[in-house]
């Protein structure tokens with residue numbers, strides 16, 4: 001176990017890499033996922049088709065494949081975001097994680113939208129709100145309440161999926177672990193335990209965050225349940 | 227219970243009791259005009275070439291058996307339902323297709339639903355201010371003042387900061403009326419506004435509607451409340467199987483309907 005204590009900084013840097021990937025991927029997939037859900041319920045057949053094709057494509061492709069595509073093919077297609085190669089790889093990894101995760105977020109939000117009674121949207125249309133405001137002011141705020149628990153599971157999966165980015169030149173927990181294993185061949189088990197514990201701690205923090213959010217929404221809802 | 231009738235508040239918005247006079251429609255200009263309106267749901271022909279003109283300030287009660295297309299008619303007027311044929315104009319302006327123009331026109335047509343449909347995540351006051359602020363661009367302060375005034379008028383001012391689920395059905399429906407009024411609509415549509423209410427709450431809603439009718443609001447009201455029709459309506463329109471079969475002043479319709487289906491229908495609901 002000494003190896004964990006001696007390498008706390010390596011675990012720390014790895015955990016930080018994971019957190020950064022997770023943070024940007026969460027932000028990106030919530031935004032893109034919501035947008036896709038809006039596409040999927042929009043009155044425009046073209047937008048609905050875009051949403052459906054996107055979801056079916058990315059939800060059914062292995063994340064590793066998307067990651068490899070981003071890292072290997074985007075440079076060939078001359079799609080770059082920055083000069084700095086470290087940041088560039090991180091951007092590719094976040095892009096892959098967002099592309100993949102947002103398809104799940106979209107479906108969770110869409111099923112949340114379906115829990116909102118249709119009369120809510122009709123009343124909103126009847127007072128003259130345009131489609132985008134019907135969604136943003138009336139439907140989505142009510143849908144998000146139903147979506148928090150499944151979203152928690154999706155983000156939990158995303159947290160662990162950030163490990164795929166280690167194969168794309170990103171430094172995060174799994175890369176840190178690999179480095180430590182190479183240097184400490186005699187303490188592999190301890191390194192693995194340390195890595196596991198770190199993931200579990202991060203996941204529990206995420207879980208606590210989801211709980212807080214859920215309770216806040218419930219408090220906000222007060223008497224809104226009959 | 228919190229659903230005490232407040233006749234004084236209601237009377238404040240109405241003239242002293244006075245029967246609507248049928249002749250008044252002749253002098254007013256047409257506000258809502260339906261010409262040959264057709265609607266199908268798949269193979270089902272729900273509106274069969276409906277012609278109907280509602281003049282400014284007129285109160286029209288629509289009555290008819292379940293499934294005859296009354297709701298569809300209401301929903302077609304503010305285009306919650308598209309139509310397959312014919313024309314619907316509001317103040318001479320044809321209903322636009324989806325988009326900004328349609329939203330603007332819908333703001334001018336108030337709608338009150340059978341199931342209230344108050345925004346569940348917003349307080350009573352927010353329900354009433356949402357439209358004016360987000361559609362009309364009214365300032366929050368001004369919209370709030372107006373909301374308080376309207377909630378006062380429908381007798382639920384004391385409930386302003388509650389959520390819809392904390393209110394009785396009658397109170398919710400009155401809030402829904404205030405929400406529609408906040409947009410300063412040119413016409414109000416009511417689709418069976420008291421059908422989902424417990425009997426003891428029906429009158430508090432009908433009183434508000436009667437006051438509204440007396441104040442000169444143009445109204446289309448789907449209801450089976452005969453008392454309201456006699457008291458407040460200028461005309462009764464009888465629908466069956468997607469057709470308007472009779473269009474008469476209330477007194478004539480209730481005492482001497484011409485169409486056999488109307489007679490049959492009346493005998494059924496009056497013996498209840």
Ligand SMILES: Nc1ncnc2c1ncn2[C@@H]1O[C@H](COP(=O)(O)OP(=O)(O)O)[C@@H](O)[C@H]1O
Nearest residue numbers: 267270272290291292293294295296297298299
């Ligand atoms: N969205 C819909 N899809 C299919 N059929 C519908 C729909 N809405 C109404 N209908 C049918 O149209 C007919 C008229 O309905 P409606 O206008 O609600 O009648 P009413 O309000 O007079 O009871 C009914 O037979 C009903 O089943």
Ligand SMILES: [Mg+2]
Nearest residue numbers: 296297298418
């Ligand atoms: Mg109906």
